Amino acid sequence: MIDLYYWTTPNGHKITMALEELGLDYNLYPIDISKGEQFSPEFSELSPNQRIPAIIDNAPFNTFKPISIFESGAILQYLAEKSGKLIGESLTDKYKVLQWLAWQVAGLGPMAGQNHHFIHYASEQVPYAINRYQNETNRLYSVMDKQLAQTEYLAGNFYSIADIACYPWIRIHAFQSIDIEKFSNLKRWLNNIKTRPSTIKAFEVASRINTQPTVNEKASHLLFNQSHVK
Numbered sequence: 001m002i003d004l005y006y007w008t009t010p011n012g013h014k015i016t017m018a019l020e021e022l023g024l025d026y027n028l029y030p031i032d033i034s035k036g037e038q039f040s041p042e043f044s045e046l047s048p049n050q051r052i053p054a055i056i057d058n059a060p061f062n063t064f065k066p067i068s069i070f071e072s073g074a075i076l077q078y079l080a081e082k083s084g085k086l087i088g089e090s091l092t093d094k095y096k097v098l099q100w101l102a103w104q105v106a107g108l109g110p111m112a113g114q115n116h117h118f119i120h121y122a123s124e125q126v127p128y129a130i131n132r133y134q135n136e137t138n139r140l141y142s143v144m145d146k147q148l149a150q151t152e153y154l155a156g157n158f159y160s161i162a163d164i165a166c167y168p169w170i171r172i173h174a175f176q177s178i179d180i181e182k183f184s185n186l187k188r189w190l191n192n193i194k195t196r197p198s199t200i201k202a203f204e205v206a207s208r209i210n211t212q213p214t215v216n217e218k219a220s221h222l223l224f225n226q227s228h229v230k
Contacts, residue, residue, distance in 0.1 A: 002026040003056040005046060007033050008210040010109070010168035011072040015053045016205050017164045018076055020198035022083045030209050034219035039230045046070060050229060057082070073105040076161040086161045096155040100162035103143075104169070111136045112169045115176045121215055121224065137176050141183050144170075148185035152192075159193075167193045 002019065004026050006012045019026050031037045031052050038050045047054040047070035054070040061082045069075050077098065080087035088094045115133040118126055144166065147154060154162040170190055173180045180187050193199055215223060 001058050003029060003058065005029045005031050005043060005052060005054045006209075007031050007038075007052045007214065008206045009033070009052065009214060010112075010172070011051075012053050013168035013202060013206060014072045014165055015055070015075055015079075016202035017167065017199055018079050018086065018161060020201045020205075021159075021164070021196070022079060022085055024079065024083065028205065028209070032210075033223065034214050044230075048229070071105075073101055073165065076101060076165055080161045086159065086164070088155065088158060088160065093156060093158070097160045097162045100154045100160075101165050104162065104165040108137075108140050108144075108166060108169055111140060112176055117224070119177060120175070121220060134177055138178055141170070141173075141178055141186060144189075145183040145186040148189050153189065159196075163189070163193060167199070 002024055004015055004019065006015065006028055007030060016028075031043055033052060037043065038047070038052060043054070044050055046056070046068050049070060051070070053072055053075060054068065055075050055078075056066055056068045057078075058066045060067045069078050077087075080097075087097050111133055114129075115137045118129040118133055122129070144154065151157055153159050154166065167190070170180075170186065171194070180190065
């Protein structure tokens with residue numbers, strides 16, 4: 001059984017999507033980041049970066065001792081390797097998956113996150129920052145669209161953790177002020193993943209946990225004004 005420490009953000013959705021797709025049993029422990037629950041000593045021990053998600057696998061595949069993992073990319077890779085699924089069937093496939101996973105973690109997530117921040121949450125409008133991050137998000141969408149003109153999914157013609165990592169960020173394209181109609185291949189990919197039973201189930205789980213915006217005036221101080229680890 002896997003314990004998932006989670007909130008209803010794109011990085012949280014990645015893990016419920018993967019667990020549902022893999023059919024792995026899990027216990028879900030909500031960490032309400034709008035209330036600062038990510039700073040508790042118990043959660044900080046699991047996730048030194050004080051960010052969701054984190055997992056504890058109580059029955060890991062290579063040891064009898066429970067293992068804890070933080071950071072969504074590392075968790076996705078662990079779950080894929082534990083199950084032998086969503087990571088391709090050959091070494092070549094595996095590294096096609098992992099390079100796109102790294103691309104999401106290092107590029108799409110941070111750039112889209114800054115896009116969100118400066119468009120929606122910054123205390124003052126900074127046109128340079130808005131243009132910078134919106135343009136870069138748009139460029140990253142075009143990278144995906146070009147790749148998906150050649151393959152059904154990001155790493156080839158098989159669904160993988162790379163697709164799972166990217167989907168929660170692309171599904172909120174309107175929030176990023178990105179016109180998905182400009183990216184026909186990406187739109188097709190988005191719609192294909194949206195209708196997967198595991199995706200539907202993962203977002204049903206999210207709807208039972210939280211239906212309110214994570215960021216409000218009170219939460220913004222917790223989320224955007226940290227200068228050190230508590």
